Amino acid sequence: MADISREDLDEIYAFAVELGKQAGKMLMDAAQLRINGGDETQKEKEHVQKENAVDLVTETDENVEAFIKTQIANKYPLHKFIGEESYSKGSSRDYLIDSAPTWCVDPLDGTVNYIHLFPMFCVSIAFIHKNKPLIGIIYAPFTNQFFSSCTGRGAFFNQTQRLPLVRNPVPPMSVNAPSGCIFSCEWGKDRRDTPDGNMHRKIESFVNMATELGGREGRGGMVHGVRSLGSATLDLAYVAMGAFDIWWEGGCWEWDVAAGIAILQEAGGLVTTANPPDNYATDPIEEVRLGSRLYLAIRPAGPSSTETGRESQERTVREVWRRVRNLDYSRPGA
């Protein structure tokens, strides 16, 4: 398949930016309707009250995805579309992204936050070609935070500030990483109390990262802070921003991470697998596979007097791998 020309890619980027803004506004308008409740017209009021928040959110989720899908189909009828809502209703969870030009969309990431009107929700739109996320759009309308990138054009916050935010110079990773780092992680939906199940493996990993140096039989990482926002997409956006140093997670699907990976990679971040290889200290650090469901992201880093930025990122990857457990997430049928 032929490459997409620079001109065409820039046009797709401009289209994606506008699409993200409109979709984010739809999310916020629907949230505002729930907030205003009785201040709206009687018809809207009845609509809001007759269903619970979860049903309303599902409806919004589907409406926004349908809007995005239609806009894309009108503008680029030959492009593939993979959306969370339509995908999860299908019977297959096979990995559907191939080398064709493909849009990968989560109309609403941070669904639990949206249900509770906690501002950390967003729309996430990625454009992928030859299995590479080339364009990423993330818009969190409640706090008016807009993240965007196009390969070769840089990554941006609110379209004007380049990512990472601090870039004169971009700081290297902490010398004693993960100490000094903000570690972002999520508890997720799988809360089964299964001995050695994913939840307990995650918690053991979180505790290792958090505990004082020397603690946990030498695995203590004494990170500067542990953060959980409830949105994988925004976690990645904040890694691209440089605000989070490390994000480690298992279980996400492509639409949760595609736009965030595009933005983070364009900003200079590193994304690989969550699961430590057999020899965490020396095995190669492979580039992330979009459908792997296992992700470890490190923020953009500049050089120090002793390391390149990439070297300090890779050192951090190995220090994380030393402290985390393997997670058991696979694709159905895989």
Place this chain on the structure above:
Amino acid sequence: MADISREDLDEIYAFAVELGKQAGKMLMDAAQLRINGGDETQKEKEHVQKENAVDLVTETDENVEAFIKTQIANKYPLHKFIGEESYSKGSSRDYLIDSAPTWCVDPLDGTVNYIHLFPMFCVSIAFIHKNKPLIGIIYAPFTNQFFSSCTGRGAFFNQTQRLPLVRNPVPPMSVNAPSGCIFSCEWGKDRRDTPDGNMHRKIESFVNMATELGGREGRGGMVHGVRSLGSATLDLAYVAMGAFDIWWEGGCWEWDVAAGIAILQEAGGLVTTANPPDNYATDPIEEVRLGSRLYLAIRPAGPSSTETGRESQERTVREVWRRVRNLDYSRPGA
């Protein structure tokens, strides 16, 4: 000591609102200086580069506190002032709030976030009289989120939207709380790997709240989500908003929570102690003591067909107490 008149209190409130806006702007201006780095004048650039982020943040913290303190001293010379920065340099951590009109200020809450430029930082200003927080101002300038309240005047988001956000009607607490709730908690700074120390007690409590119903020998709470923002002040603000249902924390000082408690109480929330009493199911639910360092906050709740809002809040308190450990925080000398 005489009560403060309605007129005087309203004047103090208006003054506090403006003070919060100015202080928040100072925080954001200093952050922007670190972001812009080399785009600024040569003199500023050298200043930014010669010190590390932590030193710069400490300087900003002290500058903002000095600004707030001076403004208050000029306007209300007879009022007491307790600020985090000046307090922590003093030798005493005795509880200093008495019945006098007192300002309790954290110029920068979420210091770790601010160091890393993660947007969840804020200024926090409370006005207290007769040991009651009467006015609360919380301003997170990066995301332009402004929370304010004055006793008898309501609590507000961005000065126009009343808190909690959803209020037609205000939803009752979940029937199976903590299931269905967003649970907000913080890992904090104390990461000692001490068996049965505070960190391990906290983690055990978090895991109980998160695990599936029936798990953890019946203690599993299956909360809808676990969130950690790294700012006690913003945690409380989001409880007042109704976005977080439950916040449970030990170790905070008065300036971390005074403004948040003022806003949450004015919005209709409940604040009591983090530590379960001997009989969690029947012992009285006492009102929070500002200096206790142990806090459990429940969002504003409206009535259902079977309970008053207060009843559903109290039910939730007892369900949390059933799942959490006692934490060991006291005041030096206490």
